[in-house]
Amino acid sequence: MVLMCYISESGVRQIDGEVFKEIYEENYKRVCMAVHIMAGPDAEDVVQEAFIKLYNAPPTNIDNLPAWVTRVAINLAKNRIRSDSARRRRENGTLMEKAVYVDETALCHIERQAVRRALSRMKRRDAEVLVLKYSGYSYKEISQVLNIKKSSVGTIIARAQAKFKSLFEGGE
Amino acid sequence: MHYTEGAIQAYLDGELGRDEAKRIKEHIYSCSNCKEIYDKLKANQDFAEDAFGRFDDIHVKGMAKIEKRRSFIDMLNKYKKGAIAAGGRDIHDIPTRTGGGTVISSDFQG
Numbered sequence: 001m002v003l004m005c006y007i008s009e010s011g012v013r014q015i016d017g018e019v020f021k022e023i024y025e026e027n028y029k030r031v032c033m034a035v036h037i038m039a040g041p042d043a044e045d046v047v048q049e050a051f052i053k054l055y056n057a058p059p060t061n062i063d064n065l066p067a068w069v070t071r072v073a074i075n076l077a078k079n080r081i082r083s084d085s086a087r088r089r090r091e092n093g094t095l096m097e098k099a100v101y102v103d104e105t106a107l108c109h110i111e112r113q114a115v116r117r118a119l120s121r122m123k124r125r126d127a128e129v130l131v132l133k134y135s136g137y138s139y140k141e142i143s144q145v146l147n148i149k150k151s152s153v154g155t156i157i158a159r160a161q162a163k164f165k166s167l168f169e170g171g172e
Numbered sequence: 173m174h175y176t177e178g179a180i181q182a183y184l185d186g187e188l189g190r191d192e193a194k195r196i197k198e199h200i201y202s203c204s205n206c207k208e209i210y211d212k213l214k215a216n217q218d219f220a221e222d223a224f225g226r227f228d229d230i231h232v233k234g235m236a237k238i239e240k241r242r243s244f245i246d247m248l249n250k251y252k253k254g255a256i257a258a259g260g261r262d263i264h265d266i267p268t269r270t271g272g273g274t275v276i277s278s279d280f281q282g
Contacts, residue, residue, distance in 0.1 A: 028232070032232045036227060115224065115226060134227070153187075154179060154182035155177055158180070159177070162212075162216050164219075165216050165219045168219070
């Protein structure tokens, strides 16, 4: 692997531009997909935030930057969900109905919300495994993002999908 | 001898090598116990694929939209020639995998 990070003249730790570009091109869309599934279409700014973080403040001692940026985006998306639901509670449930989901038609929005609702009732790890799987991550990549053993990914997916199905059917 | 749920799931997801996949495939057809597990997992998988398929056509803006942000301007200045700055490379072309398809994008480093 080429040198990925260096210290700039001003003493700031930065990521190599070519490395950044490569990570961006290979991962941006699928990170968006994962965040979109979790938090909705207006959450792309958290993905941008994660990539800016990667550019401006790359992690030390982490050799797997795609896994890192995915992890950061997922955590930001989770915070977004939390703050959204707090706001919704404050505003008595009316906000979501009015939310500007410009990229989702009404029907599409309802169908996608049903998926998000089922996921929100699952254990965090199980929901994230499914989100990553259906955003195009391989078992190896899922294990790196979530810091779990690759050999247990199949079992987690098998159980998570069973749970997802029962929650989905019960809730729709 | 029976296979675990995890192994059969990995088979369904195309995560196994050719030889191992072949072994499981042959076993499933001769073992009612494993066939039953396979059928259940396959039904759950089909269900989930259908549900998550609702996200297949999401619209992604890309990062050119946030040029106004200072940190991003620095980046653009630095890599003006790059695809991100020019916005010429369409972000929608970036390969991803959904469902049980094959992995197109390259593996993580490390």
